[in-house]
Amino acid sequence: MDETFVDLIARAGTVRAGITRVVHRTDKALVATGHQDGQPVVVKLLTTDDPYWVGRRQHELRMYELFADQPPPVRVARALGSDDHLTVLTQLPGQSLHDQRHLTHDISAPVARLILDTLDTLAGWAPMPALPEPIDYHGRIDAEHATGLLDDADQHTLHALVAELGPARVIAHGDPLPANLLLDGDRCALIDWEHAGCYLPGYDLALLHIVGAASPTLRTAIADRVHTAGIVTAYHINLLLLACRELRIHARLPAADLPRSRLAQLRQTLQQARRAIQDLTQ
Numbered sequence: 001m002d003e004t005f006v007d008l009i010a011r012a013g014t015v016r017a018g019i020t021r022v023v024h025r026t027d028k029a030l031v032a033t034g035h036q037d038g039q040p041v042v043v044k045l046l047t048t049d050d051p052y053w054v055g056r057r058q059h060e061l062r063m064y065e066l067f068a069d070q071p072p073p074v075r076v077a078r079a080l081g082s083d084d085h086l087t088v089l090t091q092l093p094g095q096s097l098h099d100q101r102h103l104t105h106d107i108s109a110p111v112a113r114l115i116l117d118t119l120d121t122l123a124g125w126a127p128m129p130a131l132p133e134p135i136d137y138h139g140r141i142d143a144e145h146a147t148g149l150l151d152d153a154d155q156h157t158l159h160a161l162v163a164e165l166g167p168a169r170v171i172a173h174g175d176p177l178p179a180n181l182l183l184d185g186d187r188c189a190l191i192d193w194e195h196a197g198c199y200l201p202g203y204d205l206a207l208l209h210i211v212g213a214a215s216p217t218l219r220t221a222i223a224d225r226v227h228t229a230g231i232v233t234a235y236h237i238n239l240l241l242l243a244c245r246e247l248r249i250h251a252r253l254p255a256a257d258l259p260r261s262r263l264a265q266l267r268q269t270l271q272q273a274r275r276a277i278q279d280l281t282q
Contacts, residue, residue, distance in 0.1 A: 040090075
């Protein structure tokens with residue numbers, strides 16, 4: 001057994017949790033299923049001391065405290081215990097939409113509708129005090145311009161549109177990747193709340209558009225939802241900034257871990273989002 005897994009077992013034992021199997025491993029966390037006092041649980045171990053991820057984990061723990069005090073209108077896990085790196089959660093029923101960051105297949109219209117309905121329901125939640133705003137949009141625009149992914153015209157237009165929209169924000173999960181969407185019949189649960197907060201409308205939809213490129217059904221449903229909700233400008237701001245972020249993430253991946261068509265698809269999404277933003281000002 002590797003050292004990280006040994007640490008997971010030892011820490012879990014201090015809160016009476018036995019580990020059954022590892023279900024997910026990244027460079028920052030180890031996730032396993034197990035049992036605590038006869039109840040199925042999920043055990044998450046933060047394996048890095050990077051201040052950013054330590055802060056994200058602390059935010060997620062605060063979200064679980066908020067869920068206990070002001071339950072959200074969507075299905076979420078409950079926190080059963082934690083230490084400085086370990087979190088024990090109730091195990092929710094269902095299967096993740098996909099086990100990779102990006103979908104690799106189309107999904108049905110009912111599944112797409114269920115996911116979007118769940119995210120819409122979450123956006124209507126109004127806990128007090130309001131959740132923090134994870135993104136400084138003006139700062140993010142300047143940062144992406146500095147990388148060269150946005151040109152001067154993009155930067156100017158985005159600043160103007162964000163200013164025009166004003167300070168209004170809505171709650172979003174912040175990271176609705178396929179693995180964070182648990183489907184159980186006609187119900188969808190959301191897991192992993194490190195990035196939850198208040199964003200410009202359409203943030204979750206924009207991220208789903210990017211990671212759901214293999215599903216034309218999902219993308220069509222997202223486009224319909226954006227137009228029906230009247231959030232076209234905010235959505236495309238989110239889409240352009242997230243396309244930049246996703247390209248940067250993938251540029252750091254080893255070639256062996258990157259599907260051949262992924263970068264081309266992301267560049268196409270970036271260019272489409274840039275054109276959409278420019279069209280909004282004409």
